[in-house]
Amino acid sequence: MMGMGDGSCPYAFNFDPETFKVGDTVSYRVPSLGEFPFAAEIKAVYVDYIEISDYGEPNKVMRATRESRPTVSDADALG
Numbered sequence: 001m002m003g004m005g006d007g008s009c010p011y012a013f014n015f016d017p018e019t020f021k022v023g024d025t026v027s028y029r030v031p032s033l034g035e036f037p038f039a040a041e042i043k044a045v046y047v048d049y050i051e052i053s054d055y056g057e058p059n060k061v062m063r064a065t066r067e068s069r070p071t072v073s074d075a076d077a078l079g
Contacts, residue, residue: 011039015068020045028052028070030077040064
């Protein structure tokens with residue numbers, strides 16, 4: 001089909017919380033939205049959590065869990 005490209009994902013995700021670093025792309029989720037995937041860039045890495053910004057809202061920084069697919073609270077993501 002025209003305009004569909006080769007079907008590959010435009011992002012290279014890091015799913016290993018032990019190697020998270022600023023600038024990595026992660027797939028995150030929001031509890032009230034189920035398993036729907038969102039893409040974000042890591043802005044800061046801490047021992048217990050990371051800070052990310054969604055590519056759709058680059059100026060909004062959200063706190064996320066430090067796990068293979070980070071979780072952002074409903075309040076942070078939707079508020």
